[in-house]
Amino acid sequence: MKNFGFDLPTEIEFGIGVYKDLPKELEDGKRVLIVSDPGLKKVGLLDKIKNVVIDNGYEVDVYTEITPNPDEKMVSDLTSYINENGSEQIVVLGGGSSIDAAKVASCMAVNDGSLEDYQWNNRSFENCSLPLFVFPTTAGTGSEVTGVAVITSRNTKKGVVDKYIFPDKAIVDPELMKSLPPYLTAITGMDALTHAIEAYLGLGANVFTDSLAERAIKLIADYLPRAYANGGDEEARYNMAVASTLAGIAMDQAGLGIVHSLASPVCANLHLSHGLANSFLLPYGMEFNIIARKAKMSNIAELMGVKVADLSKEETAYLAVRKVEELQRELELKDKIVEETNVKPDLDKYAENAANMFLINNNPRKASIDDCRNIFKNIFYSEK
16 A cells, blocks of 8 residues: 555567667767676677668677676776777677776766765766666666766775666567576576566565566466576567566665665675675565565465465475475576685675665664674574
8 A cells, every 4th residue: 555656767668689779779970889708708698789770770889897896997998998999889788897887988988077976975977878778698687777976986896876777678589598508598597587576575565566576476487497407498588588677676766675785795795796785685685584585485485386385374484495405406596606615705794794784774673783784694604
């Protein structure tokens, strides 16, 4: 019965082969910059997009200096490149790192001030970004449909939030995701599942976002193992692309929670990928929230294929956690998780960072520094 709003200024075009329609979106006579990463250049996806643009008569520059977990320097370097080369419209090919870096740089290129102003001092962009068209190549981050870009600063992953951060158009083409290796398919898929579940459980959830999140959860449970087993499975790639976009919209509109808050110090200090961090933190966050969201947790179990007949809401809520752990094992992530958590971090430092994240305010159960510390203790200081 709650009041809510829903605003998605990004236009979405979805389908196999729609990348070929990119020239129809570009403005004639304006110089194009394609932003990507070295990996996509190596596998030939960058050339696929570049050739489509060049063949239609555009002047094209290419920037492939994006690496995981973009920081202030990476955004600054990209902004300088845009200004020095006279780029007038930006095309992004990649995962969340490339998309987030380009979202901020395309705004910074046409606004004065420092990144710190917008990231830490609550300043809003006065001018809309350069035209921005994004091609996600992973079914995971959802960054193509969000009004936030996460940049590492002050050893913290902190979002730049602004109405002008939204891309102009998200072109979601499952064909561009077929070359994604199994491991990256697994962790980006788990990232999308985390977005859907946190949006579903969070205080900002509403009937619209619940519908998106529920559909995303079911699709991921059904199709992520298939996409992992066979990257060329077109049906699995298609449905994972759908799920990722749905989850991205849900998290942008409903917010996130404790899992992403815990992920901030983990990624910043251990230099882990965001997807892997969410993969192993998700069950802990879900279990922490059971007391506040038993009915929804029970529904998550059912959406993921658990038979819930004759079981209580509390019993099935815990089965949802076990189902996510089962998915981790199916995706062969357990050994990697054990390896990456075989460290002894400063629990107080990690807990304070997580508990002070803005995202944690949306969590359905209030989480204190001690709560975060206990979760980190269970992860890093318990028997594996």
